[in-house]
Amino acid sequence: MDKKYWVPALEKSNLVLQAISEQPSSLKLIDLSKRLGINKSSMFSLLATMEALDWVVREEDATYSLGSKLGYIGNAFFKQFSLIDRFRKEASVTKHVIKETIQLAKLERNEVLYLAKEEMPSPVRLSSEPGIKYPAHATALGKAMLAWVAEPELGALYASETLDPCLTPHTLQQRSDLIRQLEDERLRVRLAGSGHGLLLCGCSGSFRQREGRRGDQLLHVPARMGGEAGAGPA
């Protein structure tokens, strides 16, 4: 990462917010300082400022949790995607029909950004949350989306034979393997009318919709279909 014109305080606060997001109401100033390798006097100033800005809240037991300003900004982020409301309306019904958790995601170059989730109780606990990104080749949902990317663009996204990163022992590592799985996915959709990514409520017009002017694809998909567990990294 090029740090020529860098603002270190933002990087530090990003680390702090990430840690607090993962463990709200658990971490004190000294915990954050030790865990993140940030001097406690710097951490003192960061937390005091973030508290004043309502980015974090200091609890009575001196642990920190996220503040409402980040809720507001996060809400504004999701409001950029008008499809989320339609997804929630459709999927809150569909999930009872198929008895599976359903997620809405968009493909951003070679990553999948999760936007919304309608959950059903399931032994498989999904790790993906709205706002999180995974490499597309490392998730079932991502591969379902890549299957419909034009070949030249796919070539540009995966210029080298080795795929990075490799998140789990099951994660694909070779581009040729990826290509083969994408072909299988297209074949599965054509022959059986049911792939990982097909929308199940019958309104085919919303299957792959272009959102906003970036033209990114959006897709919602049940968590478990075709025998693969989970929409998280595989």
Added chain:
Amino acid sequence: MDKKYWVPALEKSNLVLQAISEQPSSLKLIDLSKRLGINKSSMFSLLATMEALDWVVREEDATYSLGSKLGYIGNAFFKQFSLIDRFRKEASVTKHVIKETIQLAKLERNEVLYLAKEEMPSPVRLSSEPGIKYPAHATALGKAMLAWVAEPELGALYASETLDPCLTPHTLQQRSDLIRQLEDERLRVRLAGSGHGLLLCGCSGSFRQREGRRGDQLLHVPARMGGEAGAGPA
């Protein structure tokens, strides 16, 4: 605001994120610099860092929108409130019965924090969004919640006769007026069984529920009842 141990870069980035939240995909670097009074070379470094951290995204036309990292953190903020899921399940049905937008909010001292909203089409457009806070005395929903605050605590919250801030010409300005309206609210609930704040799906156990260990009250309320328009500042 005491700025003794202050991190100015966080304050600047807060202003930037607020502006981008309000006008996504509209503002360029020079627009943000002029509007916020931040030097354009500082703005350059701030935006470059925020972009690298995925706090913002630079569009092809050089305008900025919010990035998914803030979506993720925002989602983490709302996940702190387990009642939101229950609210959405109940309110997505109830809103069709009463044909009103319904909101979930919590009272934090003398402010109301909005947490969720289930919308119905309405001529009255609510300004409140999840994550936003308003002074409780300045909103119908806030007053509905204050009505059930113990008197000594109410006295501590409103120590002076003059109420601040005064957001609209209709905003209450005297504590005695507020007290009177809270009495009216309680009376209305007792006599007619229908105040601004009563939950309308019949599960009285969830009327005023304590959430988390802070013991803050949570309340959901239709947008328009008792003749008052809107749950925003009044």
Added chain:
DNA sequence: AACCTTGGTTTGATATACAAAACCAACTTC
């Protein structure tokens, strides 16, 4: 074609933020 404007990028002097050190209060251990 020459000049001007605009938005963005780079430079480097200096004002200031950072963090090492010291301090403090509360609690624990001996």
Added chain:
DNA sequence: GAAGTTGGTTTTGTATATCAAACCAAGGTT
């Protein structure tokens, strides 16, 4: 009761971030 530990707060010297100035590219105006 004395000494030690822990988490938080304050001080202050100095390394560095900030921003004024300069530069750059692209587009507009004359």
